[in-house]
Amino acid sequence: MRPTEIRDLFDRELREHARPDGPGVRVERSGPLVRQVGGPDDWNGVVWSEPGLDAEGADAAIAAQIAHWDGLGHEAFEWKLYSHDGPADLGERLRAAGFAAEPSETLLVAPVESLTGLPGAHPPAGVELRAVTDAAGVELVALAHERAFGTDAGRLRHQVLTRLEQAPDDFVALVASADGEPVGSARMELYPGTAFAGLWGGGTVAEWRGRGVYRALVAYRARIAAERGYRYVQVDATDMSAPILRRLGFTALGTTTPYVYRLAR
Structure with a gap:
């Protein structure tokens, strides 16, 4: 599949038809948007907007989401904006409404089969x-x-802890240890019925970077994804991890920027 085709599949399966990312949360359609709503310790935010969303519709949708989470009493929520979302000035409209942009990340995807046998994939x-x-x-x-x-x-x-206790089948958490001390960790979300597994939170403590811990965490999760029948793994990569993942064969499909709205309390 071409990158644009994979991106369209990603949008359809993981955004438009998103699944709750944990117990006690729900995914809702709100007009031209899809959002996830949970408790104050869960991730709350907008995950998808209709491709044809225009300026007038965007402003109305932004106001509706602010009112919604204000009514729930939450302190903050996020609008997860992708670089191919419309309208073209949606980020500017979010900022004008009071959202603050956090650092952008690169949306990267790789075929699972290309990662299971990576050279140097062992810790x-x-x-x-x-x-x-x-x-x-x-x-x-x-x-x-x-x-x-x-x-x-x-x-x-x-x-x-909530995922492992209440819904462990579609979630993996890993820790890398040296002499009993944790030196790295990572997570993976498995999305049943889709082509994708999501890699999240991969990180290595400073003194262990550059030794292959991060690569091993990627390969370990890819092997699990392959065993479960997934075709692709997806990462929202920081500027630190994106170059490593590109060298491992990941392809960039665009960028994603968290826009966070903090409600006055």
């Missing part, structure tokens, strides 16, 4: 990769995330 000497299945493992994932990204992992801890 470096002294590092063990394992799937997380319990609360103790979740703590290691959260600690690795905090050390790799320098951000608080409180919400991540809640989301991973």
Whole structure:
């Protein structure tokens, strides 16, 4: 398939017909949009908008979403804008309505079969990769995330633990450890009935970067995706991880930018 065909498939399967990303959340159609709504510790936001959305429709939809989440009492929600979404000035309209743009990421996709046999796909000497299945493992994932990204992992801890306890079949969490200490972690969302699995949160602590931990985390998840019958893996990649993934054979389909609206309380 050509990149534009894969992008159209991605839009249709994972955005227009999105599935809830965890227990207790729901996906709703709201006029020309699809949104996910959950509790304050869940991801809340707009995931898709109709391709023919025009300026007038966009402004009305933006106002409706602000009113919706304000009525729920949430502190914030996100509009996940892709570079091919319309109208062309949708980002400017979101900013004018009070949204703040966070750093853009590159939407990357690769055929699963191209990743399962990557050279150097095994972890470096002294590092063990394992799937997380319990609360103790979740703590290691959260600690690795905090050390790799320098951000608080409180919400991540809640989301991973909830998924493993209530809906483990379509979710994978991994931790990489050296001498009992977490040096990297990663997650994978499996979307049944689609061609895609999503790679999320892959990160390595600074002193272990450049040794193949990240590559091993990608390959490990790709093997699981292949075993489950998925055709593609998808990543929203930061500027740090995108060059690595391109070298592994991922293709860019565009960019995605989180626009966050913080409600006054």
